[in-house]
Amino acid sequence: MQTKAAQWTTTYLNDSYDTDISIDKIHVSYSGNVSLENALALDHRKDTVIFVRNLETSIVSFGDLFNGQPDLGGSVELDGLYLNIHRYKEDARDNLSLFIDKFGSSESSSNAPFILEASD
Numbered sequence: 001m002q003t004k005a006a007q008w009t010t011t012y013l014n015d016s017y018d019t020d021i022s023i024d025k026i027h028v029s030y031s032g033n034v035s036l037e038n039a040l041a042l043d044h045r046k047d048t049v050i051f052v053r054n055l056e057t058s059i060v061s062f063g064d065l066f067n068g069q070p071d072l073g074g075s076v077e078l079d080g081l082y083l084n085i086h087r088y089k090e091d092a093r094d095n096l097s098l099f100i101d102k103f104g105s106s107e108s109s110s111n112a113p114f115i116l117e118a119s120d
Contacts, residue, residue, distance in 0.1 A: 002027055006036075017102045020046065032058055043095035045088060050099070053080025 006023040013021050024038035036055040043049040056077040087094040 017104075019099070019102050034058070041099060043084075043099055045095070047095070048082065048084045049095050050084075051080075051082040052078050054078070 002025040005026040005028075009026060010021050010023050013019055020042040022038075022040045023036050025036070027035040027037070029035070034057055037053070039050070039052050039055055040048065041050040054077075057075070083096070085094055085096045091098070
């Protein structure tokens with residue numbers, strides 16, 4: 001079931017947003033948390049832009065993605081994160097910005113500050 005959910009999710013994301021994303025497994029807990037295992041996103045040149053071994057967030061935040069508003073406003077835990085951010089010579093913007101642009105902008109905006117915390 002976890003693998004089927006991952007296949008369905010990646011197909012939906014790739015078809016809806018013209019992305020190249022793969023996810024090995026998705027697990028939804030009884031407490032409402034979603035865990036993604038081995039999530040990979042390729043940039044427009046088919047190079048890795050994001051890889052995360054394990055991502056955990058709430059089902060509400062994850063559900064926003066399917067409503068066209070990919071806002072992970074709650075807490076998100078990342079384990080084994082690899083970001084490969086660079087600007088190709090021919091491009092005006094970096095590959096991560098171009099990838100994020102595929103998801104469009106949310107119609108509602110927040111004035112709340114973005115807070116990023118890291119720990120090991």
